[in-house]
Amino acid sequence: xxxxxxxxxxxxxxxxxxxxxxxxxxxxxxxxxxxxxxxxxxxxxxxxxxxxxxxxxxxxxxxxxxxxxxxxxxxxxxxxxxxxxxxxxxxxxxxxxxxxxxxxxxxxxxxxxxxxxxxxxxxxxxxxxxxxxxxxxxxxxxxxxxxxxxxxxxxxxxxxxxxxxxxxxxxxxxxxxxxxxxxxxxxxxxxxxxxxxxxxxxxxxxxxxxxxxxxxxxxxxxxxxxxxxxxxxxxxxxxxxxxxxxxxxxxxxxxxxxxxxxxx
Amino acid sequence: xxxxxxxxxxxxxxxxxxxxxxxxxxxxxxxxxxxxxxxxxxxxxxxxxxxxxxxxxxxxxxxxxxxxxxxxxxxxxxxxxxxxxxxxxxxxxxxxxxxxxxxxxxxxxxxxxxxxxxxxxxxxxxxxxxxxxxxxxxxxxxxxxxxxxxxxxxxxxxxxxxxxxxxxxxxxxxxxxxxxxxxxxxxxxxxxxxxxxxxxxxxxxxxxxxxxxxxxxxxxxxxxxxxxxxxxxxxxxxxxxxxxxxxxxxxxxxxxxxxxxxxxxxxxxxxxxxxxxxxxxxxxxxxxxxx
Numbered sequence: 057x058x059x060x061x062x063x064x065x066x067x068x069x070x071x072x073x074x075x076x077x078x079x080x081x082x083x084x085x086x087x088x089x090x091x092x093x094x095x096x097x098x099x100x101x102x103x104x105x106x107x108x109x110x111x112x113x114x115x116x117x118x119x120x121x122x123x124x125x126x127x128x129x130x131x132x133x134x135x136x137x138x139x140x141x142x143x144x145x146x147x148x149x150x151x152x153x154x155x156x157x158x159x160x161x162x163x164x165x166x167x168x169x170x171x172x173x174x175x176x177x178x179x180x181x182x183x184x185x186x187x188x189x190x191x192x193x194x195x196x197x198x199x200x201x202x203x204x205x206x207x208x209x210x211x212x213x214x215x216x217x218x219x220x221x222x223x224x225x226x227x228x229x230x231x232x233x234x235x236x237x238x239x240x241x242x243x244x245x246x247x248x249x250x251x252x253x254x255x256x257x258x259x260x261x262x263x264x265x266x267x268x269x270x271x272x273x274x275x276x277x278x279x280x281x282x283x284x285x286x287x288x289x290x291x292x293x294x295x296x297x298x299x300x301x302x303x304x305x306x307x308x309x310x311x312x313x314x315x316x317x318x319x320x
Numbered sequence: 321x322x323x324x325x326x327x328x329x330x331x332x333x334x335x336x337x338x339x340x341x342x343x344x345x346x347x348x349x350x351x352x353x354x355x356x357x358x359x360x361x362x363x364x365x366x367x368x369x370x371x372x373x374x375x376x377x378x379x380x381x382x383x384x385x386x387x388x389x390x391x392x393x394x395x396x397x398x399x400x401x402x403x404x405x406x407x408x409x410x411x412x413x414x415x416x417x418x419x420x421x422x423x424x425x426x427x428x429x430x431x432x433x434x435x436x437x438x439x440x441x442x443x444x445x446x447x448x449x450x451x452x453x454x455x456x457x458x459x460x461x462x463x464x465x466x467x468x469x470x471x472x473x474x475x476x477x478x479x480x481x482x483x484x485x486x487x488x489x490x491x492x493x494x495x496x497x498x499x500x501x502x503x504x505x506x507x508x509x510x511x512x513x514x515x516x517x518x519x520x521x522x523x524x525x526x527x528x529x530x531x532x533x534x535x536x537x538x539x540x541x542x543x544x545x546x547x548x549x550x551x552x553x554x555x556x557x558x559x560x561x562x563x564x565x566x567x568x569x570x571x572x573x574x575x576x577x578x579x580x581x582x583x584x585x586x587x588x589x590x591x592x593x594x595x596x597x598x599x600x601x602x603x604x605x606x607x608x609x610x611x
Contacts, residue, residue, distance in 0.1 A: 059415035065408045073445035080448050119354045126351040140595040144359050147587035149541025151561040152580040155568045156362035191358050213337040252438025255543035272440035291441045298436045
């Protein structure tokens with residue numbers, strides 16, 4: 057009975073609605089679908105979404121690893137507070153993050169003037185999209201790397217040191233390799249989330265077509281124009297990208313379980 | 321003070337497996353600067369901007385009739401979607417953990433599916449189903465039922481995006497616990513429902529609370545999915561995040577940040593409770609360390 061209810065609820069809320077999207081997009085016809093999918097503005101929006109998501113996920117992989125390292129290995133005042141606040145991007149509504157980031161980085165406001173001194177314009181440029189996506193994706197990397205780092209066997213590092221390895225050599229060749237699957241998973245999760253992100257981006261992006269217009273925003277614009285076919289095509293392409301990402305994450309985790317004995 | 325803390329920890333850790341004090345300080349400073357710029361400062365901005373015109377302005381902004389109506393709608397939507405997903409989460413975890421059937425791992429993947437879908441797409445699918453030009457649009461219109469641009473649509477979209485929260489906390493925990501306790505209760509003559517109420521539920525109560533907490537935070541803060549289905553009618557179909565957007569786009573910055581600060585406060589309370597649960601009941605929350 058519980059299973060029947062689970063399947064019914066899952067179908068009604070998730071599967072049938074997503075199915076409706078697929079059915080709707082297949083009713084468009086393949087020639088028309090291709091024409092809409094290859095529309096320059098659509099292609100540009102998709103590549104801006106994907107490109108900024110990749111850059112943001114890379115930044116998060118580097119700084120997320122560093123934050124996880126610092127939180128696990130070092131003791132400093134405020135460590136527990138920082139540790140708890142890493143999850144803020146999960147808990148803070150995206151619209152709130154969006155207006156806060158865009159105010160923080162706007163030209164006349166908080167950090168804007170200082171950034172302009174070094175020639176950086178963040179708010180209302182493609183760089184702003186990356187900033188918002190870094191905010192959104194950070195916890196994914198920290199929270200996947202952190203538990204693995206905590207469980208890492210310190211004796212391996214001692215062994216490396218007794219065998220004459222320097223600290224840098226130990227870090228690169230003993231500590232980093234087992235972290236790679238977790239890092240990849242965190243990267244992929246942050247990337248997957250960033251590609252579809254909407255709320256935190258639209259306030260800071262400037263939303264100029266072909267420059268800083270993300271794919272989810274173009275879906276909203278098409279819907280407001282009652283261009284359902286246009287919206288459906290972008291959504292279908294994005295859904296395909298998401299499912300590919302999901303598949304990649306599962307492959308990384310399966311590989312990591314075989315290779316390192318944990319799920320990433 | 322900072323140096324003391326660093327040194328005392330250097331003494332307790334293995335000397336050969338640590339970095340020099342200089343390296344530590346540099347790494348900590350870089351990490352905290354990054355954290356400050358991307359996570360901490362945005363939060364500070366929200367509260368300082370909210371009180372830009374003082375307490376009076378803040379109170380005026382959050383007691384505005386449209387803001388109050390947005391708060392009311394957000395609370396209703398959160399209550400509906402959290403309860404719906406709570407019931408589903410418990411049922412799904414129960415079915416997956418206590419019974420054997422084919423395709424179980426596929427079902428677990430499907431439960432997580434909404435996390436991989438852009439919130440805007442979550443809204444779009446309901447527009448395609450229930451919108452004026454949607455599959456059920458004409459029928460709904462004929463019967464005078466409004467789903468899109470009304471409360472049911474907002475609730476549905478919110479249920480979609482918060483779908484996995486409770487289930488994903490419970491599934492690993494209940495799988496780990498197995499069904500030994502339930503079998504004992506059943507063999508002693510308890511009914512199925514009684515077993516569930518007095519054996520299963522107490523075993524998972526903290527994980528359940530944890531899931532509800534995260535589910536609620538997301539439900540109250542959802543923006544993309546709700547923006548697509550709500551129609552943004554002031555005082556009627558505006559939730560708090562949508563009200564923030566409208567005020568901000570009208571350059572009513574202080575008012576926008578005042579409403580936003582309520583949501584930020586909710587996020588902070590959620591984080592505090594979540595951290596508390598992880599500290600006190602970490603063992604009883606299976607996924608405490610991972611999302």
